[in-house]
């Protein structure tokens with residue numbers, strides 16, 4: 001279906017044009033609609049394989065995948081988990097669900113990921129894990145982070161909710177630390193509507209996640225005696241059916257985002273007023289969202305540009321607010337003192353452009369023409 005040239009350009013919409021309808025219908029007809037079934041099992045196996053690891057544990061969403069992974073790692077009250085200051089709120093909330101304390105590190109100005117050089121200063125005897133969030137699809141610089149973590153005896157979790165198909169030095173995101181969490185929310189690179197997955201190569205961690213996601217039911221005999229608190233974070237076979245169909249097309253879906261990003265960069269790079277997303281030589285950016293930063297010298301500020309683009313029928317979204325300004329985290333007791341100038345600047349000046357895999361070349365052209373007109 002071709003969009004009307006004057007229709008509103010959405011910031012992100014899922015594309016469900018493969019076997020989605022057929023697989024979901026088949027799952028419905030089979031009667032396997034809850035959390036066992038072949039589609040779910042195959043989706044878990046194949047998504048783990050896509051990430052280059054052995055185990056996948058489907059969950060209700062990306063936030064519960066993070067909580068499950070942290071709990072399986074043994075994170076609890078009294079522990080600290082280092083996270084980027086510039087991230088989506090779920091990264092921090094998952095740490096709070098464990099009763100642990102999130103500790104913030106400022107962003108690095110090129111990739112907008114956690115500034116690995118600033119991590120060591122935040123490690124204390126209570127630090128149990130570091131969460132690397134691959135912001136907007138650009139992988140975190142993992143080798144120095146992993147080396148530091150190993151030296152200090154700290155585990156590494158990837159929040160890969162924005163990084164399906166991204167790679168670090170050729171290795172897939174999701175395979176880089178001890179364990180990783182993905183989201184399949186409707187705007188992510190592949191979707192199950194709502195949904196998430198923990199992936200890991202560690203058999204024991206995977207077993208812990210399977211047990212915890214299923215209310216810690218005892219294995220074997222049906223004794224109904226639970227020796228610890230568990231959660232119902234089970235993904236359904238219907239979600240698995242949707243996910244499997246999306247996964248079949250993941251190379252095309254991520255490929256479309258990468259191609260759109262190349263078009264944006266080509267058309268916008270001559271504008272002095274903008275900083276564009278990068279792809280470091282060691283990275284394959286999956287460009288989940290194409291973010292731009294509006295420089296101090298621009299004729300319009302970020303909110304001004306968003307307003308005129310909206311009047312042109314172009315949807316955009318502002319970047320996240322950093323963790324250190326979140327009232328909920330301050331109330332929880334997180335240390336929100338200190339300065340985070342890079343995260344503050346991104347929050348004030350960052351805007352992401354229409355980025356869905358279903359965009360047409362004409363729509364991207366329209367966005368670039370409008371931005372050029374407003375910023376020239």
Ligand SMILES: *Cc1c(COP(=O)(O)O)cnc(C)c1O
Pocket residue numbers: 061062063064087088090091133159161162183184185195196
């Ligand atoms: C989307 C997202 C999540 C949360 O995923 P949900 O499925 O919406 O719960 C967590 N972390 C990051 C970085 C995200 O972008």
